[in-house]
Amino acid sequence: MNSQQAVTIVMIEDDEGHARLIEKNIRRAGIYNPIKHFLDGTSALGFLYDAPDGPTHSGPALILLDLNLPDMSGTDILARIKGEGPLKRAPVVVLTTTDDKIEIQRCYDLGCNVYITKPVNYESFADAIRQLGLFLSVIQVPDVVED
Amino acid sequence: MQMTDRDEERIAEGRFGRTVVLLMSLGFFAILACGIAAAIAMLRSQDRYSWVAHTYEVERAVTGTRLAVEEMRSARRGIMLRMGPGMQDNYEAAVAALGNHVAEIRTLTRDNPEQQRNVVEMARRVARFDAMIRRSVGPDADLGPEAEEERQRAAAGVVGVSEKMLAEERRLLAEREGQLQFAIRLFFVVFTAAVIVLVVVAAGSILIIRRYTRELVKSRAALRLLNEDLEGAVRERTIDLQRANDEIQRFAYIVSHDLRSPLVNVLGFTGELEAANKVLGAQVERIESEAPELLSADAKLAAQEDLPEAIGFIRSSTQKMDRLINAILRLSREGRRSITPEPIDMTAMATGVADSLRHRSDELGAEIHVVAPLPELVSDRLAVEQILSNLTENAVKYLKPGRPGRIEIRGRREGLRVLIEVADNGRGIDPRDHDRVFDLFRRSGVQDQPGEGIGLAHVRALAYRIGGTIGVRSALGEGAVFTVNLPVKFNGEQGTLT
Numbered sequence: 001m002n003s004q005q006a007v008t009i010v011m012i013e014d015d016e017g018h019a020r021l022i023e024k025n026i027r028r029a030g031i032y033n034p035i036k037h038f039l040d041g042t043s044a045l046g047f048l049y050d051a052p053d054g055p056t057h058s059g060p061a062l063i064l065l066d067l068n069l070p071d072m073s074g075t076d077i078l079a080r081i082k083g084e085g086p087l088k089r090a091p092v093v094v095l096t097t098t099d100d101k102i103e104i105q106r107c108y109d110l111g112c113n114v115y116i117t118k119p120v121n122y123e124s125f126a127d128a129i130r131q132l133g134l135f136l137s138v139i140q141v142p143d144v145v146e147d
Numbered sequence: 148m149q150m151t152d153r154d155e156e157r158i159a160e161g162r163f164g165r166t167v168v169l170l171m172s173l174g175f176f177a178i179l180a181c182g183i184a185a186a187i188a189m190l191r192s193q194d195r196y197s198w199v200a201h202t203y204e205v206e207r208a209v210t211g212t213r214l215a216v217e218e219m220r221s222a223r224r225g226i227m228l229r230m231g232p233g234m235q236d237n238y239e240a241a242v243a244a245l246g247n248h249v250a251e252i253r254t255l256t257r258d259n260p261e262q263q264r265n266v267v268e269m270a271r272r273v274a275r276f277d278a279m280i281r282r283s284v285g286p287d288a289d290l291g292p293e294a295e296e297e298r299q300r301a302a303a304g305v306v307g308v309s310e311k312m313l314a315e316e317r318r319l320l321a322e323r324e325g326q327l328q329f330a331i332r333l334f335f336v337v338f339t340a341a342v343i344v345l346v347v348v349a350a351g352s353i354l355i356i357r358r359y360t361r362e363l364v365k366s367r368a369a370l371r372l373l374n375e376d377l378e379g380a381v382r383e384r385t386i387d388l389q390r391a392n393d394e395i396q397r398f399a400y401i402v403s404h405d406l407r408s409p410l411v412n413v414l415g416f417t418g419e420l421e422a423a424n425k426v427l428g429a430q431v432e433r434i435e436s437e438a439p440e441l442l443s444a445d446a447k448l449a450a451q452e453d454l455p456e457a458i459g460f461i462r463s464s465t466q467k468m469d470r471l472i473n474a475i476l477r478l479s480r481e482g483r484r485s486i487t488p489e490p491i492d493m494t495a496m497a498t499g500v501a502d503s504l505r506h507r508s509d510e511l512g513a514e515i516h517v518v519a520p521l522p523e524l525v526s527d528r529l530a531v532e533q534i535l536s537n538l539t540e541n542a543v544k545y546l547k548p549g550r551p552g553r554i555e556i557r558g559r560r561e562g563l564r565v566l567i568e569v570a571d572n573g574r575g576i577d578p579r580d581h582d583r584v585f586d587l588f589r590r591s592g593v594q595d596q597p598g599e600g601i602g603l604a605h606v607r608a609l610a611y612r613i614g615g616t617i618g619v620r621s622a623l624g625e626g627a628v629f630t631v632n633l634p635v636k637f638n639g640e641q642g643t644l645t
Contacts, residue, residue: 017412024419068408097407100480118411 082111184337191330215245399479493521513552
């Protein structure tokens with residue numbers, strides 16, 4: 001397998017406006033990885049675990065996750081990704097409007113890599129994404145893809 | 148309805164009381180009558196026994212006179228037959244005994260004129276009989292049968308009088324016996340009547356008391372039921388209140404949370420607009436410098452003034468809205484925080500608050516003075532500290548320009564409450580606004596300080612949360628005194644609700 005495979009950014013965000021803003025800022029930060037956008041948790045999980053071009057079956061992924069989704073709680077998705085499974089090493093950025101300390105703590109406990117509060121200070125958001133971008137470029141292809 | 152019930156109850160109670168008193172006095176009178184009758188009967192019977200004894204004594208004395216008469220006659224016979232010199236002495240002794248008996252009878256029957264007459268009669272007859280006998284044994288004695296018969300008659304006369312006296316005594320005794328019988332009969336009649344009255348009274352009392360007790364037991368049971376019901380009702384209401392409170396907290400949280408979502412878009416896209424406008428502005432400038440004839444005045448105005456101005460207003464307004472929503476979010480979060488009472492050293496806490504504001508107060512030339520010692524209390528440390536620091540911060544913030552600030556934190560204990568006061572000599576609050584300043588997003592006076600009108604609303608919510616109240620005394624331009632009234636010992640939320 002090619003270890004230089006491009007990292008897919010999987011964005012799970014129900015608000016189109018937020019999604020657009022995030023995408024713009026990612027692009028502005030000079031990151032040109034493909035972005036897959038999902039408006040709800042069910043379709044996102046379907047892609048993550050079952051789609052033939054999804055991260056389970058091909059290529060690494062970075063997940064941008066909103067906690068307030070129409071069909072399920074974002075923390076449930078986070079717990080599922082970070083629990084036992086093929087995606088437990090995939091980096092997850094939690095994006096939410098809540099700055100509740102307890103919720104932030106909970107997300108970090110569940111294994112989220114970065115927690116960003118909206119409305120975002122776009123400079124710092126871009127910084128975080130850039131760092132993650134650097135991080136992404138050195139990511140190894142997950143082991144699970146070998147079998 | 149309740150009023151008439153209570154009235155009925157009171158009337159029933161009064162009736163019960165009156166009936167019991169009546170029955171008891173009836174019983175008391177019955178016993179009293181019984182006692183009086185018994186006393187009368189007793190006195191009568193005692194009287195009777197003394198009279199019986201008296202009668203016997205009289206009888207004995209009377210019998211004594213008859214014996215003495217017999218002895219006098221036998222002594223005379225002895226003298227006549229010259230049986231010995233002692234006979235004359237015997238006679239004299241019998242005469243003396245007779246005299247004694249007569250005297251005794253006289254004394255005993257002093258109360259009875261009939262007997263007194265009899266005694267006089269007897270004494271007369273005794274004297275005559277004695278004279279006769281003495282004559283018969285003398286030298287000129289008439290010993291004929293006529294004289295003998297006369298002596299016999301005189302003796303019989305004495306005995307006859309004694310018989311009469313005895314009969315009189317027996318008659319009196321019988322009469323007294325009759326009186327006693329009457330008294331005893333009276334006693335028994337009264338006694339029987341009293342017993343009947345007592346039995347009736349007792350039965351009536353028992354009946355009434357039983358009925359009353361039954362009613363009491365019934366009403367007590369009803370009361371207990373009501374009481375338990377009340378507790379249940381209070382518990383239910385408390386749960387309802389808690390639920391309603393939770394609902395409001397959740398509502399505030401969700402509303403503020405979900406309101407931020409569209410706001411993110413507004414803020415974000417305003418940023419995009421700004422960025423786009425920068426590009427456009429640069430373009431306009433370039434066109435202006437390179438080909439000014441291509442640029443219309445309208446386009447220049449739009450790019451360089453209208454757009455930045457509009458974007459600026461959108462940005463400042465949405466930022467303010469963001470702050471307000473954050474404030475609501477913080478308040479709702481404060482309402483959800485669990486309260487943990489612990490002993491608080493208020494003096495240390497106030498000193499800490501004053502120290503944390505030292506830098507700012509020094510800058511403004513103000514002085515914060517903690518009047519030690521402050522009373523200690525048991526409450527939620529975070530809440531009390533927040534209240535104290537908010538109030539002190541406000542005092543530092545709203546000083547009167549041109550007057551050196553002096554802020555005092557003091558406290559005292561009043562019964563089960565602790566009053567903490569933060570007093571300043573600042574610009575003061577118009578009395579019309581005293582209630583308003585505690586409302587969310589409301590402020591008072593000159594708006595020259597940053598702030599959203601959240602601090603005091605937050606302080607009041609916190610004070611309520613830990614079972615306290617807050618008030619302010621102030622006049623415009625003359626400083627303000629904020630008084631927080633807290634329980635000495637806060638028992639947690641259960642304590643305030645039940």
